[in-house]
Amino acid sequence: MIKKMEMDEVRLREVLGFSCIGLPEEEYPEVLDRVNSVLRMCDEMQELDSSNVSPFEWDVKKAPERREDRPVVWEGRDHFLDQAPVRDGDFFHVPRIIAIDGSETEGDE
Amino acid sequence: MEFYKLSALEIAEGVKNGKWTASEVLSAHLERIKKYDGNINSVVTLSEESAQREAEEIDRMSADGRAQRPLAGVPFLVKDNFCTEGIRTTCCSKMLSDWIPDYDATAVRRMKAAGAVLMGKTNMDEFAMGSTTESSIFGPTLNPRDFDRVPGGSSGGSAAAVAAGFCPIALGSDTGGSVRQPSAFCGVQGMKPSYGQISRYGIVAYASSLDQVGPITRNIGDMAAAMEVLAGPDSNDTTCDAYERPSFSEASLAGIEGKKIAVLTGYDTDSMDRPLIEAIEKSADYCRSAGAEIIEAQLPITMKHAVACYYMVALGDASSKLACYDGMRYGHHAEGRNLAEMYKKSRNQGFGKEVRKRILIGTCILTRGYYENYYVPATKVRQMIADEYAELFKKVDALICPISPALPYKKGLVEEDPVRIYLGDAFSSIANLAGLPSISLNVGFTEKGLPANVQLMGPRFGDAGLLALARSIENKAGCPSIAEIEKKGECRI
Numbered sequence: 221m222i223k224k225m226e227m228d229e230v231r232l233r234e235v236l237g238f239s240c241i242g243l244p245e246e247e248y249p250e251v252l253d254r255v256n257s258v259l260r261m262c263d264e265m266q267e268l269d270s271s272n273v274s275p276f277e278w279d280v281k282k283a284p285e286r287r288e289d290r291p292v293v294w295e296g297r298d299h300f301l302d303q304a305p306v307r308d309g310d311f312f313h314v315p316r317i318i319a320i321d322g323s324e325t326e327g328d329e
Numbered sequence: 330m331e332f333y334k335l336s337a338l339e340i341a342e343g344v345k346n347g348k349w350t351a352s353e354v355l356s357a358h359l360e361r362i363k364k365y366d367g368n369i370n371s372v373v374t375l376s377e378e379s380a381q382r383e384a385e386e387i388d389r390m391s392a393d394g395r396a397q398r399p400l401a402g403v404p405f406l407v408k409d410n411f412c413t414e415g416i417r418t419t420c421c422s423k424m425l426s427d428w429i430p431d432y433d434a435t436a437v438r439r440m441k442a443a444g445a446v447l448m449g450k451t452n453m454d455e456f457a458m459g460s461t462t463e464s465s466i467f468g469p470t471l472n473p474r475d476f477d478r479v480p481g482g483s484s485g486g487s488a489a490a491v492a493a494g495f496c497p498i499a500l501g502s503d504t505g506g507s508v509r510q511p512s513a514f515c516g517v518q519g520m521k522p523s524y525g526q527i528s529r530y531g532i533v534a535y536a537s538s539l540d541q542v543g544p545i546t547r548n549i550g551d552m553a554a555a556m557e558v559l560a561g562p563d564s565n566d567t568t569c570d571a572y573e574r575p576s577f578s579e580a581s582l583a584g585i586e587g588k589k590i591a592v593l594t595g596y597d598t599d600s601m602d603r604p605l606i607e608a609i610e611k612s613a614d615y616c617r618s619a620g621a622e623i624i625e626a627q628l629p630i631t632m633k634h635a636v637a638c639y640y641m642v643a644l645g646d647a648s649s650k651l652a653c654y655d656g657m658r659y660g661h662h663a664e665g666r667n668l669a670e671m672y673k674k675s676r677n678q679g680f681g682k683e684v685r686k687r688i689l690i691g692t693c694i695l696t697r698g699y700y701e702n703y704y705v706p707a708t709k710v711r712q713m714i715a716d717e718y719a720e721l722f723k724k725v726d727a728l729i730c731p732i733s734p735a736l737p738y739k740k741g742l743v744e745e746d747p748v749r750i751y752l753g754d755a756f757s758s759i760a761n762l763a764g765l766p767s768i769s770l771n772v773g774f775t776e777k778g779l780p781a782n783v784q785l786m787g788p789r790f791g792d793a794g795l796l797a798l799a800r801s802i803e804n805k806a807g808c809p810s811i812a813e814i815e816k817k818g819e820c821r822i
Contacts, residue, residue: 223702227693239648239692240655240672241685255690258644262637262703265710268630275708276715278524278538278764281572281790284562299431315662315671 224263227255332357333494334811337403337551340497341444344391344402351387351402355380355446358404362448362495367820368476371489373409373467375449375822376416380404383446398444399554400498407500408484409450410457411437411542412531416447420533421465422455424660424679434531435563436500436542443558448496451486455681456651457502457535459483460510460750461743464683469740473812474516474778478737481514483507484545488515491545494811498555499545504535505639506732506757508543509769509784514737516771516780516809518552518799519545523790524764525570526556528563536646537568539639539761548808549800552768553581556792572790580793585801586620588794591721593730595627601734608772608781612729615772615805616798626721626728631714631759638714639758641694641707648691654679715763722788727798731756732769732784756784766792768799772806780809 227235229248232255236243243251297310306313332340332354343349359377366372387402407413410420412430419425433441441447452470454462462485463469470485472478473493480489484501488511491499501508503521512519520543527542534540544555557578562571592613598606613623654660656675663678665671680688694703721728733753743750760767768785775781785802787795 223698225699225702231693231696232689235689235693235696238696239652239688240669240676241680241689242673242677243685243689251686251689254686255693258640258690259699259703262641262707265634265637265641266702266706268634268706268710268713270706270709270713273709273712275705276711276762278568280525281570284564284567284569284571286567287564296431303429303431314657315664 224266225259227252227259330357333361335497336548337400337497337546338554340403341399341401344387345397347391350391351384351446352381354402355384355404355448358448358496363822364819365493365814366495367822368471368814368817369473369489369493370468370470371452371480371486371493371495372406372449373419373421373452373465373486374417376447379415380446380448383441387444387446399558400440401444403445403498404448404496405440405445405498405500406448406451406487406490406496407437408453408487408502410453410502410533411500412533413437413447413450416450418450418533419466420456421453421467422679422681422684423466424654426466426661430531432531435528435565436559437531439558439561440500445498451484451490451499453486454483456533456684457483457504457507458647458684458687459743460506460753461738462486462511463740463743464681466681472514472737473814474780475737476817477739479514479740481511481737485511485514487545488512488517488519491515491517491547492809492812493814497546497551501543501545502532502535503541503543503761504539505643505754505761508545509732509767510753510757512545512769513732513780513782516774516782516812517545517547518549518771518809519543519769520552520556521760521767522556522560522792523766525568526766526790526792527559528561528566528569530563530565534650536643537650538646539643541761547811549581549796549803550578553577553796553800556796560792570790575793577793577796581796581800583797584619585616585798588621588726588798589624589724590616590621590798591624591626591725591728593628593728594625595629596632601731602736604736604775604779604781605731605734608783609729609731611806612770612772612783612802615802616729618805619801624725626725628717628721630710630717634710635714635759635762636752636755638707638710639754639762641704642711642762644687644691645695645704646691648688648695651684651688711762714759718763718765722791726787727795728786730784730786732782733757736775736779760786764789766795768795770799770802771809772802
């Protein structure tokens, strides 16, 4: 049974968490309005009887050949390392992102 | 010699027979961009040095008699979501503002292998999410036909550049009309080929099941030549079909005598701009005079549900595709006290407002409840739309319908009336949902000089036949002229 749904503030907070996006609370009404107007636009689509229809998938005229499953000799490491924001010998130097001993990191390298 | 007025095929012919050099052609186009793009803002990165090297290489080969390549010396531009080796690829977003890829997208590689010379990258809506080219971090692009109007989007920079005579061919990507709608707004020819015709390898994805690379040109001869170069299987993209393609250039000369062509009816013509209705009537007349039979056709499921279906599929795809831009795996990095805060800050700072909203809506419809009630039904409606077209193309060879319900919008409409902008995708997004080839064809201009384009659609992998139809109409309507950008005077970049 298909249902028409509405997004509320509680669900919005949940979705903000899933999508790793922050939003000031004063912008909640505008975003809720936009999301719900898109959902209302889609409600009519639910009236179609699609019970005997399979979800869309692409048909292929001629499937492409797959690459052989064998190691390829590749000489491009230095080329990529040259692009690292900070390089340390043969390694990328990346910012620390995991807290040590439960303490919060300061985002230092 | 006014090289910017030449077609791609004329340029290549002259380079191959020694009438002029690729370097001369390149210099003339670069000079035109530098002189006038300050008024239009269609080019965001100009790669002069690498372009000069490529042109000199073509000239060396030409001197040795080795430059017999189909697009020898043809300068081209690509949308800023195509990976280009050694040239920044930003998607016009802060998220990727300093990213320089190590490889060329397959489409770019194929153009270069055909002798074309890459001049740089064009402006676009951030991450291809928009239809006005106003949401770029580099500022908006203006329409070279009327500086008070938008060029359409999201490939607005590519369409504006071709209309302005900055290059004879530009590449764009089309997720719901992003090549064809700006081609219509700028009065040039734009094509979205069948899904699986051209490799998507190296294109920064918006919605992978809808995205397709497409050429923008000022005539169908150049478009067929570009298609011949671009189309083909690619071991780096398993969605790119391996069937044996016809010669698009030869097929485009086939004519349409005896073909059956449908004109779409059963939609609200009262809300459309009148010149666009007249453009469809005119196109049908041209087809009749070229020996085709015209019938009327209705597509009730498509016309009622395509926009809703498109937004469900596109935004659902986008929210998962753009999840990788988290400040760690890819993209702008902001400092945070912990992992969650770092992700959130990076994405908030890196993405613009419109992109963040589309990700939110897409994430919402993939969560429990919404997924079952909205996303899954949309994937079924998508199949119903594809079936409706498959039935139509059992009876006819092609369909003529609008590409946009409106002439180019005035600047700023996206803020005033976003729903109108969304509904503008009603006609263009259909070809992406069903994977069909579609051409936005200019058939004339209004009294105020605004372009009037129509949309031609054909069965999946019927791209060659569609080019023949476009060429037959173009033979009657004429090719669009280059926009008179000189009128506003120079504005150097």
